[in-house]
Amino acid sequence: MLKSDFVAEISPEQDGKEVTVAGWVHTIRDLGGKKFILLRDRSGLGQIVIDKSNTKAFELSKDLTQESVILVKGIVKADKRAPNGVEIHANELEILSKAKAPLPLDVSGKVNADLDTRLRERLLDLRRLEMEAVIKIQSEAIRAFREYLYSQKFVEIFTPKIIATATEGGAQLFPVIYFGKEAFLAQSPQLYKELLAGTIERVFEVAPAWRAEESDTPYHLSEFLSADIEVAFADYNDIMNIVENTLDFMVNKVRNNCQKELKILNHTLPEIKKPIRRITYSEAIEILQSAGVNIKFGDDIGTPEQRILHQKLNEDLYFIIDWPSTARPFYTRRKSNNPELSESFDLIYRWVEIASGSSRNYKREVLEEELKSRGLNIASFEFFLKWFDYGMPPHAGVGIGVQRLMMLFTGLQNVKEISLFPRDKKRLVP
Amino acid sequence: MLKSDFVAEISPEQDGKEVTVAGWVHTIRDLGGKKFILLRDRSGLGQIVIDKSNTKAFELSKDLTQESVILVKGIVKADKRAPNGVEIHANELEILSKAKAPLPLDVSGKVNADLDTRLRERLLDLRRLEMEAVIKIQSEAIRAFREYLYSQKFVEIFTPKIIATATEGGAQLFPVIYFGKEAFLAQSPQLYKELLAGTIERVFEVAPAWRAEESDTPYHLSEFLSADIEVAFADYNDIMNIVENTLDFMVNKVRNNCQKELKILNHTLPEIKKPIRRITYSEAIEILQSAGVNIKFGDDIGTPEQRILHQKLNEDLYFIIDWPSTARPFYTRRKSNNPELSESFDLIYRWVEIASGSSRNYKREVLEEELKSRGLNIASFEFFLKWFDYGMPPHAGVGIGVQRLMMLFTGLQNVKEISLFPRDKKRLVP
Numbered sequence: 001m002l003k004s005d006f007v008a009e010i011s012p013e014q015d016g017k018e019v020t021v022a023g024w025v026h027t028i029r030d031l032g033g034k035k036f037i038l039l040r041d042r043s044g045l046g047q048i049v050i051d052k053s054n055t056k057a058f059e060l061s062k063d064l065t066q067e068s069v070i071l072v073k074g075i076v077k078a079d080k081r082a083p084n085g086v087e088i089h090a091n092e093l094e095i096l097s098k099a100k101a102p103l104p105l106d107v108s109g110k111v112n113a114d115l116d117t118r119l120r121e122r123l124l125d126l127r128r129l130e131m132e133a134v135i136k137i138q139s140e141a142i143r144a145f146r147e148y149l150y151s152q153k154f155v156e157i158f159t160p161k162i163i164a165t166a167t168e169g170g171a172q173l174f175p176v177i178y179f180g181k182e183a184f185l186a187q188s189p190q191l192y193k194e195l196l197a198g199t200i201e202r203v204f205e206v207a208p209a210w211r212a213e214e215s216d217t218p219y220h221l222s223e224f225l226s227a228d229i230e231v232a233f234a235d236y237n238d239i240m241n242i243v244e245n246t247l248d249f250m251v252n253k254v255r256n257n258c259q260k261e262l263k264i265l266n267h268t269l270p271e272i273k274k275p276i277r278r279i280t281y282s283e284a285i286e287i288l289q290s291a292g293v294n295i296k297f298g299d300d301i302g303t304p305e306q307r308i309l310h311q312k313l314n315e316d317l318y319f320i321i322d323w324p325s326t327a328r329p330f331y332t333r334r335k336s337n338n339p340e341l342s343e344s345f346d347l348i349y350r351w352v353e354i355a356s357g358s359s360r361n362y363k364r365e366v367l368e369e370e371l372k373s374r375g376l377n378i379a380s381f382e383f384f385l386k387w388f389d390y391g392m393p394p395h396a397g398v399g400i401g402v403q404r405l406m407m408l409f410t411g412l413q414n415v416k417e418i419s420l421f422p423r424d425k426k427r428l429v430p
Numbered sequence: 431m432l433k434s435d436f437v438a439e440i441s442p443e444q445d446g447k448e449v450t451v452a453g454w455v456h457t458i459r460d461l462g463g464k465k466f467i468l469l470r471d472r473s474g475l476g477q478i479v480i481d482k483s484n485t486k487a488f489e490l491s492k493d494l495t496q497e498s499v500i501l502v503k504g505i506v507k508a509d510k511r512a513p514n515g516v517e518i519h520a521n522e523l524e525i526l527s528k529a530k531a532p533l534p535l536d537v538s539g540k541v542n543a544d545l546d547t548r549l550r551e552r553l554l555d556l557r558r559l560e561m562e563a564v565i566k567i568q569s570e571a572i573r574a575f576r577e578y579l580y581s582q583k584f585v586e587i588f589t590p591k592i593i594a595t596a597t598e599g600g601a602q603l604f605p606v607i608y609f610g611k612e613a614f615l616a617q618s619p620q621l622y623k624e625l626l627a628g629t630i631e632r633v634f635e636v637a638p639a640w641r642a643e644e645s646d647t648p649y650h651l652s653e654f655l656s657a658d659i660e661v662a663f664a665d666y667n668d669i670m671n672i673v674e675n676t677l678d679f680m681v682n683k684v685r686n687n688c689q690k691e692l693k694i695l696n697h698t699l700p701e702i703k704k705p706i707r708r709i710t711y712s713e714a715i716e717i718l719q720s721a722g723v724n725i726k727f728g729d730d731i732g733t734p735e736q737r738i739l740h741q742k743l744n745e746d747l748y749f750i751i752d753w754p755s756t757a758r759p760f761y762t763r764r765k766s767n768n769p770e771l772s773e774s775f776d777l778i779y780r781w782v783e784i785a786s787g788s789s790r791n792y793k794r795e796v797l798e799e800e801l802k803s804r805g806l807n808i809a810s811f812e813f814f815l816k817w818f819d820y821g822m823p824p825h826a827g828v829g830i831g832v833q834r835l836m837m838l839f840t841g842l843q844n845v846k847e848i849s850l851f852p853r854d855k856k857r858l859v860p
Contacts, residue, residue, distance in 0.1 A: 001663055001664055002663040002664070002665075002824060022823065042585075042630045042631040067821035068821050069823045071663075096823055097792060097822055097824075098821075099819065099820045099821040100820060103820060104820075123625050123628065126629045132630055135630055136630070138586075139586040142586060143580060146573070146576075155472075155566055157569075158638070158850060159851065160653060160853055161653060162604070162615075162652070162853055162858065163858075164859050165859075174592070174607065174608060175606070176604050176605070177606075177607075178604060178652075181858070185615075192851060195860075198557075199556045199557050199565075200472045200562055200565055200566070201471060202472060208588070208637065223590060223591060233431055233452050233501075235432075238431050362527060388527075390529045390530060390533060390534075390553070391498050391499045391529040392499065392527050393452065393499045393526060393527060394527075419588075420587060420588060420589065421622060423590055423592055425609050428592065428593075428608060428613055429594050429595075430625075430813040
């Protein structure tokens with residue numbers, strides 16, 4: 001490795017020691033006989049001092065530009081006034097890669113650029129401390145998601161992403177030309193995770209999924225990350241419990257392990273209540289009607305209505321359960337005591353649906369009936385239906401939109417900021 | 431949850447306790463006054479006894495077929511002759527889902543079906559104890575892959591899978607119709623992981639990747655899992671060290687946590703030598719020439735040649751390093767002391783390449799030169815090249831074919847067996 005130390009991890013106890021650091025020139029201050037370079041690497045920021053007496057390094061430093069990549073060998077000097085309480089007094093300086101000036105996006109300051117500019121100049125945008133914090137928080141949160149599920153005897157699965165049949169009808173699918181035949185990109189691992197729950201009972205997956213979203217909103221991506229859970233011998237109440245416990249575990253892990261990143265984002269993580277408040281769809285409709293919204297049983301509850309519910313309920317996180325059966329996909333199980341309603345839930349964060357789950361149908365004749373009533377072609381689902389002849393257990397599950405969930409973890413307001421290289425109707429590069 | 435216990439985890443110490451188990455009927459033996467059901471769930475197998483005196487359950491059990499899903503409440507009875515030393519004497523039996531007979535594939539016995547049949551009847555195939563073991567070992571191995579990298583300050587990234595430009599030229603890409611425009615499925619996260627190493631230095635990803643493979647071999651899939659690592663301020667030797675340490679960590683974790691699964695597969699994990707043997711490409715060519723192979727500098731070393739090397743070297747795992755520069759992709763860095771050769775490696779398991787890595791070019795003019803010499807269009811790589819104007823550090827990385835690596839972990843000989851629902855030229859369902 002070219003470097004042996006991370007700049008923000010060097011402590012005053014290392015006073016007098018030699019270190020080798022490398023990273024990006026965050027800012028440069030010129031004090032005549034001294035140059036102060038704020039160096040940035042994955043650990044954060046640290047101060048480098050180049051003295052005039054070190055002729056070679058000082059000469060080289062005259063050429064330095066912001067975001068240039070440098071390698072510095074130097075001696076640690078404890079200094080209370082410096083960031084982290086230390087400065088590195090450079091003995092050797094090497095410019096590994098010199099950046100052009102001016103930069104198309106400022107990395108070191110408060111960002112004033114609009115989202116379009118930021119996404120166009122995305123690599124520089126991702127080098128901002130705020131976005132590095134988002135990347136690290138996401139990594140930690142997903143790590144915690146998996147860790148909790150491993151601890152509950154879940155197994156990670158990898159389902160196919162090129163599929164022959166639309167999961168929930170043919171809308172919003174991206175076609176793929178597959179050896180001359182038409183195929184599609186999976187909208188979700190739904191049917192495959194159900195089948196695998198019919199093998200090893202408790203499965204999860206975190207993987208890309210695609211929807212050809214025409215709408216340009218802060219909550220939609222064409223390519224998103226889906227965190228999926230499916231459990232045999234479970235129903236939707238069990239799944240809501242698992243979601244609560246998983247979220248709680250994730251929040252605690254991120255709170256403990258990403259203190260610095262949360263501070264950079266100036267974000268406080270919410271407490272996850274156990275249980276998270278659960279209201280029925282019918283109750284939600286009543287609340288909305290009382291608030292003067294023109295809505296009736298059977299209508300969708302979208303972001304505008306969820307804004308009102310958020311206000312009325314005074315809850316940042318809540319489940320809406322027991323949705324009308326006809327409003328949910330064919331694999332959703334109806335409530336046995338009231339088949340107009342289904343054993344289903346959406347998890348809402350403020351006014352954004354971040355997860356959707358249900359008990360699933362596990363009897364072939366019921367699945368066929370539900371497909372038929374939705375005008376879907378039973379024959380094209382035979383690859384799925386077939387297995388219900390050979391012992392499929394009752395099962396239930398949930399799909400979580402990861403970038404939406406990351407709004408809760410980062411405080412960001414737009415999933416396009418959270419996706420590293422977002423894809424939408426107008427964005428295919430970078 | 432419908433069940434409270436996993437059948438293979440019930441121990442003789444629970445003698446006399448009531449348990450509720452559920453799972454699949456693996457086998458049924460009829461002893462006149464008693465029925466013995468071997469029940470299978472995610473934990474393995476356990477024995478249920480239904481006595482004639484329990485009239486209701488006994489009547490129901492007459493209808494039982496293999497792979498039917500049942501729920502059993504019963505009393506644990508320690509019995510040394512039974513599997514795991516216990517039997518469950520059923521008080522209540524419920525058939526949750528009755529399987530049709532006969533099954534299109536036998537789940538309980540040694541499989542005699544050919545691979546085509548197994549992949550067609552895949553859900554039943556995946557219920558065989560051997561395939562459940564494969565799924566669990568893969569989950570554990572990938573968990574260990576990530577855990578090792580987290581411990582080394584790596585961050586998990588999620589790169590876009592729909593891309594505008596071919597990574598290494600246009601061959602073998604699947605076209606996607608993206609809002610009326612042509613786009614492609616990513617062959618690898620190569621260029622994006624390089625950019626992200628230019629942000630937070632140490633990144634990894636485990637995600638699907640696609641190649642339109644025309645060839646039908648035991649080592650190729652159209653959709654495969656790629657485990658990718660990219661590190662700033664590192665070269666190919668650093669990456670080989672990381673690969674060794676990661677593999678060693680994975681092997682130890684799987685050995686400790688999947689003893690039962692390895693036994694089912696009758697597979698012994700290899701020891702990972704540190705260092706893993708490294709031979710140069712030139713040495714490999716010499717060995718092959720001495721063995722009478724008609725090969726010269728610049729030729730590819732494929733599976734037939736690797737079979738000979740495996741024999742001559744007497745190594746199950748070895749690196750071939752320093753490949754001819756022209757044989758590697760444009761982003762591969764040349765050796766400074768011999769530009770005909772590159773700072774590159776392949777990791778070979780027996781006679782299959784399981785990983786490929788290199789030091790990367792990080793100077794724009796070098797990248798442009800390499801693109802040009804390969805007849806690639808510089809303009810279409812501008813989304814990537816642009817960032818090399820703004821401070822890209824020296825970096826290096828590796829891509830690992832997960833299903834190929836799983837051959838080492840499971841002893842299976844064909845990646846189509848390892849992929850849960852493999853995709854190849856003739857397979858798009860199930």
